[in-house]
Amino acid sequence: MAESTGHIIAITGGVGGAKLSLGLADLLADGQLDVLVNTGDDFGHMGLHICPDVDTLLYTLAGRSNTKLGWGLEGESWNVMDALSELSGDTWFRLGDKDLATHLWRTQALASGLNLAEVTTALARHLGVAAKVHPMTQDPVRTIVHSEEGDLPFQHYFVRRHCEPQVRGFFFEGIESARPNEAVIQLLSAGVVEAVIICPSNPFVSIDPVLQVPGMWRALQACAAPVIAVSPIVAGHAIKGPAAKMMRELGVPATALAVAQYYGQRYPGLLDYFVIDDSDAILADSIRALDINVAITPTIMRTRKDKQDLARFVLQLVGQ
Amino acid sequence: MAESTGHIIAITGGVGGAKLSLGLADLLADGQLDVLVNTGDDFGHMGLHICPDVDTLLYTLAGRSNTKLGWGLEGESWNVMDALSELSGDTWFRLGDKDLATHLWRTQALASGLNLAEVTTALARHLGVAAKVHPMTQDPVRTIVHSEEGDLPFQHYFVRRHCEPQVRGFFFEGIESARPNEAVIQLLSAGVVEAVIICPSNPFVSIDPVLQVPGMWRALQACAAPVIAVSPIVAGHAIKGPAAKMMRELGVPATALAVAQYYGQRYPGLLDYFVIDDSDAILADSIRALDINVAITPTIMRTRKDKQDLARFVLQLVGQ
Numbered sequence: 001m002a003e004s005t006g007h008i009i010a011i012t013g014g015v016g017g018a019k020l021s022l023g024l025a026d027l028l029a030d031g032q033l034d035v036l037v038n039t040g041d042d043f044g045h046m047g048l049h050i051c052p053d054v055d056t057l058l059y060t061l062a063g064r065s066n067t068k069l070g071w072g073l074e075g076e077s078w079n080v081m082d083a084l085s086e087l088s089g090d091t092w093f094r095l096g097d098k099d100l101a102t103h104l105w106r107t108q109a110l111a112s113g114l115n116l117a118e119v120t121t122a123l124a125r126h127l128g129v130a131a132k133v134h135p136m137t138q139d140p141v142r143t144i145v146h147s148e149e150g151d152l153p154f155q156h157y158f159v160r161r162h163c164e165p166q167v168r169g170f171f172f173e174g175i176e177s178a179r180p181n182e183a184v185i186q187l188l189s190a191g192v193v194e195a196v197i198i199c200p201s202n203p204f205v206s207i208d209p210v211l212q213v214p215g216m217w218r219a220l221q222a223c224a225a226p227v228i229a230v231s232p233i234v235a236g237h238a239i240k241g242p243a244a245k246m247m248r249e250l251g252v253p254a255t256a257l258a259v260a261q262y263y264g265q266r267y268p269g270l271l272d273y274f275v276i277d278d279s280d281a282i283l284a285d286s287i288r289a290l291d292i293n294v295a296i297t298p299t300i301m302r303t304r305k306d307k308q309d310l311a312r313f314v315l316q317l318v319g320q
Numbered sequence: 321m322a323e324s325t326g327h328i329i330a331i332t333g334g335v336g337g338a339k340l341s342l343g344l345a346d347l348l349a350d351g352q353l354d355v356l357v358n359t360g361d362d363f364g365h366m367g368l369h370i371c372p373d374v375d376t377l378l379y380t381l382a383g384r385s386n387t388k389l390g391w392g393l394e395g396e397s398w399n400v401m402d403a404l405s406e407l408s409g410d411t412w413f414r415l416g417d418k419d420l421a422t423h424l425w426r427t428q429a430l431a432s433g434l435n436l437a438e439v440t441t442a443l444a445r446h447l448g449v450a451a452k453v454h455p456m457t458q459d460p461v462r463t464i465v466h467s468e469e470g471d472l473p474f475q476h477y478f479v480r481r482h483c484e485p486q487v488r489g490f491f492f493e494g495i496e497s498a499r500p501n502e503a504v505i506q507l508l509s510a511g512v513v514e515a516v517i518i519c520p521s522n523p524f525v526s527i528d529p530v531l532q533v534p535g536m537w538r539a540l541q542a543c544a545a546p547v548i549a550v551s552p553i554v555a556g557h558a559i560k561g562p563a564a565k566m567m568r569e570l571g572v573p574a575t576a577l578a579v580a581q582y583y584g585q586r587y588p589g590l591l592d593y594f595v596i597d598d599s600d601a602i603l604a605d606s607i608r609a610l611d612i613n614v615a616i617t618p619t620i621m622r623t624r625k626d627k628q629d630l631a632r633f634v635l636q637l638v639g640q
Contacts (some may be wrong), residue, residue, distance in 0.1 A: 047367035047427035079397045083421030087446045090428055097417055101403030107367035108410055126407045 006032070006194030007187055008320070009225075011039045011079060013206020015240045016051045016232055017199030018060035019301040020196035023255040023311030024197070025061055025302070027077070033131040035061075036184050038201070039116065039141035040136075040172055040209035043155045045093055046109055048103040049110055053118055053206065055102055062127040070240065073098045092160045117181060134208040143205050144171040155207060163242040166249045172209050180215040188223040193214045195318040196220060198229035198271075200299065202243045203262055205251075217267060226272040226318050229263060230310070234277040234299060257283045264290045273317050274298065275310075326352070326514030328640070329545075333358045334373045335390060335560045336552055336621075337519030338380035340634075343627030344517070345381055345451045345633065353451040356504050358521070359436065360444055360456075360463035360492055360529035363412055363475045368423040369430055372475070373526065374440055374455055375422055375468040382447040384608075390560065393418045412480045437442040437501060456530045463525050474525060483562040486569045493528050500535040508543040515638040516540060518549035518591075520619065522563045523582055524570075537587060546592040546638050548585020549583060550630070551576035554597040554619060577603045585611045591638050595619065595630075 008028060010021050012035055021035050027105035041052045052071075059065040059073055066072045076096035085091050095103070102123065109119045115138040124133050143154040147165035157165060187193055201207055213215050220227065233256050238244040252258045256276045263271055271292045276283060277299040284294040297313045300306065324420070330341050332355060341355050361372045363452060372391075379385040379393055387394045396416035405411050422443065429439045433459040444453050463474040467485035477483060507513055521527055531537050540547065553576045558564040564574035572578045576596045585592055591612045596603060597619040604614040617633045620626065 045428075046424040047369065047431065048424075049367065077397075077399045079399055079417035080420050080424070083418040084424060087421060087425045087443070089421065089425045095424075097399035098403040100400050100420070101407060101409065104368075104400070104404060104415075105407045105409040106365040108365075111367065123407070 006320075007192050007194055008033050008195050008197065008315070009184065009187065010035045010197045011058060011201075011207060011210050012036070012053070012199040013201035014041070014056040015060075016301075017201035017206065018057045018065070019307050020061050020197070020199045020230060020314075021057060021131070021312055022063075022302070022304075023309070024315070026308050026313050027315065028131075030130050034132055034134060034184065034187060036134050036181065036210060037138060038136060038206045038209050040141050040175075040205065041154050042140070043142065043153060043157070045155070046090070046095075047107065048095075048100075049254055050093075050103050050155075051106065051108045051116075051120075051135070055099070056135065057133060058102075058120075058124055058127050058129055059244060060232055061124075061129045061133070063132055064127070068289045072096050093155060094159075094314075097281060108192065117183065119201050122195075125228075132183075134181045134184050135214070137213050138181070139174065139178040140214070141175045141178050141209060142173040143209055144173050145205075146171060158242070163245060167242075167246050169250070170204050170208070172212055175209070175212050176214065180213045180219070185219050187216060188219040188225075191224070193223055193225040194320055195224070195225050195315070197314055198263075200230040200232040200239070202232060202238070202241055202246070203259055204243070204246055208266075211217030211267060217270075220270065226316055227270055228273040228275060228317055229260075229271050230275040230299060230314065231259050231277065231280070233259050237281040254278045257286050260287045260290055260292055264292065275314060275317075326640075327512050328515050328517065328635070329504065329507065329513055330355045330517045331521075331527060331530050332356070332377060332519040333521035334361070334376040335380075337526065338377045338385070338523035339621040340517070340519045340550060340630055341451070342380050342383075342624075343621070343629070343631030344635070346624070346628050347392075348364060348451075349633050350450050351452075354454060354504065354507060355451055356454045356456060356501065356530060358456060358526045358529050359539050360461050360495075360525065361461065361474050361478070362408050362460070363476070364471060364589075366410070366415075367427070368415075368420075369427045370413075370423050370475075371426065371436075371440075372636070374453065375419070377438075377453060378422075378444055378447050378449055380450055381444075381449040381453070381553075384447070392416050413475060437503065452503075454501045454504050456501055456536070457533050458501070459494065459498040461495045461498050461529060461533070462471075462493040463529055464493050466491060478562070483565060487566050489570070490528070492507070492532055495529065495532050496534065498533050500533045500539070505535060505539050508539040508545075511541055513545040515545050515566055515635070516543070516547045516563055517634055518547065520552040520559070521549040522552060522561055522566070523557075523579055524563070524566055526593070528586075531587060540590065544586060547590055548593040548615075548634055548637055549580075549591050550595040550619060550634065551579050551597065551600070553579050553600075555599040559620060575603060576600045577606050580607045580610055580612055580625050584612065595634060595637075 146155040146169040465477040466489040
């Protein structure tokens with residue numbers, strides 16, 4: 001695939017989407033992969049500007065993600081957290097020592113006047129990431145979870161409360177005035193995009209915020225490139241994270257079909273292909289009935305080879 | 321001395337003053353020592369609210385200061401700094417992992433609505449410090465060094481530039497509207513203060529900011545308690561820090577006599593006693609000629625016993 005020079009845009013949140021992005025990065029030529037990432041999870045914590053999805057993606061693409069923990073950096077230490085704990089400080093958001101350096105670096109760079117896109121590009125360079133990583137916007141957007149306990153900022157719901165409160169919906173604070181990532185908008189309108197891949201990330205809190213940034217969905221519609229989504233739900237479960245639990249609480253069955261229906265209703269005509277796992281093959285006809293092509297393959301990514309295999313499968317769908 | 325219940329107020333900056341404060345804390349009864357500390361060195365760095373003098377004092381009083389480095393915490397590790405260095409981040413202000421926990425804790429506490437006095441009290445409690453530590457103000461005051469290279473924020477002069485630029489003067493940004501620490505003002509007016517001790521800290525950038533907070537000098541004048549200063553200059557040298565270098569650059573000889581003259585001119589009538597080192601005994605008569613009592617003793621504090629000996633000497637001057 002290295003001979004192709006067309007751009008592939010991957011839209012992603014954190015862990016699952018980062019895995020497929022790594023597979024794509026392994027297969028594609030330098031400069032060919034553009035990853036558009038959710039920043040609705042971002043939050044200010046203890047004075048630091050933290051971008052959980054951007055960081056997960058950068059660490060994964062740098063080959064430095066902590067695969068045991070499922071988040072953060074490999075070989076992480078916890079000296080700051082231990083000291084903070086001695087001070088009876090807030091430790092619900094676990095800040096590893098190395099990870100903290102990223103947050104300090106970003107906070108400093110933003111304070112010096114760089115915008116989030118510039119900061120992310122510089123961080124990627126320092127971490128040795130070749131793929132271009134684009135935050136969905138440089139403006140503050142904050143995902144709020146409407147829960148049975150009231151509105152919760154996303155990290156409070158996700159990390160502090162371990163996704164326990166039942167969800168009733170989501171709201172992206174500040175999204176009305178957020179400007180879409182300009183580099184991605186330009187790419188989409190330049191006729192150089194070969195495919196857009198919606199990674200197996202949470203539709204509600206990872207993909208929706210990206211597509212809801214004003215102008216993003218319109219730019220995707222105007223772009224001729226095929227759009228392929230990979231289901232984040234496999235055999236009724238989310239591989240990682242609360243997607244399946246959220247679907248049940250929203251009164252939707254936790255199935256790949258329901259994900260396809262959700263995308264189909266919310267973004268009519270968006271999906272050209274929906275990739276589902278072998279174990280969900282029985283759902284293929286129902287998804288095809290939504291006027292979406294279905295492709296079936298193993299989608300659970302444990303090894304590096306799994307990631308590359310899924311990436312290869314997805315790219316082949318669009319002749320890459 | 322434990323039988324006395326009168327309050328002793330120590331006015332201090334960082335290292336040298338913190339040493340004498342520790343000696344005082346060792347000798348005085350719980351609740352008897354109130355330490356009033358400079359916050360002109362405070363600065364915002366990488367999103368964190370850092371109070372170098374307050375922290376040096378707290379760490380010293382907690383018996384946890386790093387005596388090898390002369391700053392920071394004992395047994396410190398540098399994982400965050402190492403990672404920041406890999407990102408080519410700003411590492412001129414060395415943030416130890418444990419020290420960082422203090423800054424994160426403070427930044428979070430201030431963001432939650434506590435003021436700096438409340439935050440300092442809570443930090444002292446968590447660190448097991450019995451003495452009451454009072455920041456000079458809860459409002460932002462920032463020491464600016466007028467140097468031959470232009471105006472430099474204090475930490476840039478002190479840490480980043482290693483005190484290299486020649487100084488021409490100092491300015492305390494924001495001091496006009498700073499409110500003095502209310503607890504100290506109340507103490508000074510309550511007739512319960514037995515003595516005020518000006519620690520061997522830098523007169524220009526540690527003691528001056530404290531005394532220049534509006535209302536502080538007036539409250540000291542109105543208080544009947546004797547004021548004893550310990551010279552930060554011994555035999556023409558500052559034990560620690562740039563005091564002697566600053567004096568020479570300001571056209572003043574770097575002597576204990578010149579310090580006494582400086583205090584005498586800037587704060588007429590302030591000093592009842594000036595404590596000088598044995599090695600400066602020859603200056604005693606010249607200082608007495610300023611109408612200030614002189615007391616002579618070894619003032620260099622290397623060991624814990626040195627600190628206690630100097631503290632005992634100072635307290636005995638005022639019959640404590």
